[in-house]
Amino acid sequence: MSGGRIPASLRAQLASWEGFLLLVVVLLVLLNALASPFFLTVQNQINLFQLSVEKIIVALVMTFVIINGEIDLSVASVMGLAACAFGWLVQEGMPAGWAIPLVLGIGALCGAFNAVFIVALGLPSLVVTLATLIAFRGMARILVEDRGIGDFPAWFDRLGQQPLAGPFPLALILFAVLTVIAFVILQRTAFGRRVYFIGSSREVAAFSGVDVGRVKAAIFVASGLVSALAGLLYAARVGAVRGDVALGFELDIITIVLLGGVSIFGGVGTITGTLLSILIVLNLRNGMALANITGHIQTGVLGVLLILSVMVPAIRDRARRLFGAREVAR
């Protein structure tokens, strides 16, 4: 070993995709901190997360979906449907405390609906969730039509808008808790290993006795449930809902996950990668906002990032094949 002082395991970590992401995060934070003296204050960081908290919560469960070799394009529509169903139920006179579990149930049902077609009928998740992207959004529009519904109970709005513990609002605490749960499930449990196993080879997993259908169904139901939760958080944060709540969020969510090193072909990726990617996207958006770059352009830049995130590993693999000798030496 020529590199002497740095342990091999640490070097491998730094050379990995996560190491690269970490570098980018540090760079972006430095740039942002130099651009604005208020950037590194706790309050600004909380605002930064709070503005996209619904998306990053869904990104956690999307990590499972994509590692499992599937895709869920319907998440943003489930968020919209959940928010609108909540608004509609409250407007019709149901106490918000009862509406919340009911709406979470609706979200799980949406996920189960997707799962029936994907698991039981064996249809491609891309097509199924593209159709339900339209259908669930349509249901949201049936509920609220072209109105906006507000006037939620004060405690509900407060949960979305005020700090709950210290300076941290509820959504952020939920995000932290869910991150830990997602990390433990994916990286430390047998279920997590099965998610990877199915993603890298569905047939081998099935022949090895893994109940592929059950794992996939569980993930899609979880995806619906978490999306509904995110929709509720959105309703609480904004204090009103409309038919176009979270419209187009699926692009941002999938971009975050893929940028985090999760392979669209399944089997590869980590929650750590997704978390680093979340930091990158949030910092980048913050930086672009500071530089007066508007929302549409920000999304365009994310699109460029998305292509780069799949292109760089592809090029790296090609380079590795060309200079294969180095790999053998390790």
Next chain:
Amino acid sequence: MFDRIPAQTLRILILLAVFAAVVLFFSAVIEGYLNARLFNRISTSVAIVAMIAVGQAFVVLTRNIDLSVGSVVGCVAYFVGGLLAAWPGMPPVLVVALAVLIGAGFGAVNGLFVARFGLPSIIVTLATLAIFRSVLVESSDGSSITTDRLPAWVPGFAQANAAEIGGLQLRWMVVVALAVVILAHVFLTRFRAGRQFFAIGSNPDAAKFAGIDGARTVFWAFVLSGALAGLAGFMFLSRFGNITVVAGLGFELKSVGAVVVGGVNIFGGSGNVIGVLIGAALIDLIDTSLVRWELVSEFWREAVLGLLILAAVVADTLLSRRLMARRRRMAARQGTVGAEKRA
């Protein structure tokens, strides 16, 4: 008795039957439903979607997907509109050629990433969906194209009839769209270059061994999809005249819907653009008719559309699985393997 009819023909017959059933249903529940205006309205809006969907069909046949078409339609409509506002004297042929070329350029960007760099098309086109739209937003600076800035022949084209029989108007736009569908159909079914799209989608490895350049075929599928979206962008400009930065939003879903409802296998390798045309017409028919049905509000359109697409995929999958199983049984009985090839 259905065994003798080829699977593709059977599928189109089923689609036509569903189409007829939907027309009958709505004419029973909506008063004064069947009239010339309905035909004129639906045929014009189908003309635009059908063209985009034919391009999408080429892409889907090769096992890919093009989610960026809506943004391409918007960009082309806006850029061509801007050019026309600046130089109203441009000859119409040049304008249409420019629209197709700009569209093909966008398609080539997708094709380059998917075919040359081997990136998954869903990621590439999801990204270019956002990138092309942001190009449009950036270059427009928030201003929009208005009808009064365009030369009179542009909006005039959308109104011009090729033929008229008792109120039923056959617009030139519809003629162009039909021509595109027929040309695409002949190309796909009768030409060697057309069959290659099926070969790549049905079995990429076998196609490669047969000497087909997979990357090139996929690249051209995306270029075609972009070019047709560009042509549709010109039609869009002609039909609506007022173009904002959100023009063409949602065409990606409509075109994928039409392709899937029209019986093109989402895993590639099989399908028929005549089916795609009927699929586009069916979706538009339901879309337009639901607005006029008193029992449901117009807000039901999306929900019904989504469920319709889902139903079409389920029906198509179950149907073709049953068909394949039957063919295998028959082939086994006859001791031949030739029967499977025809599916």
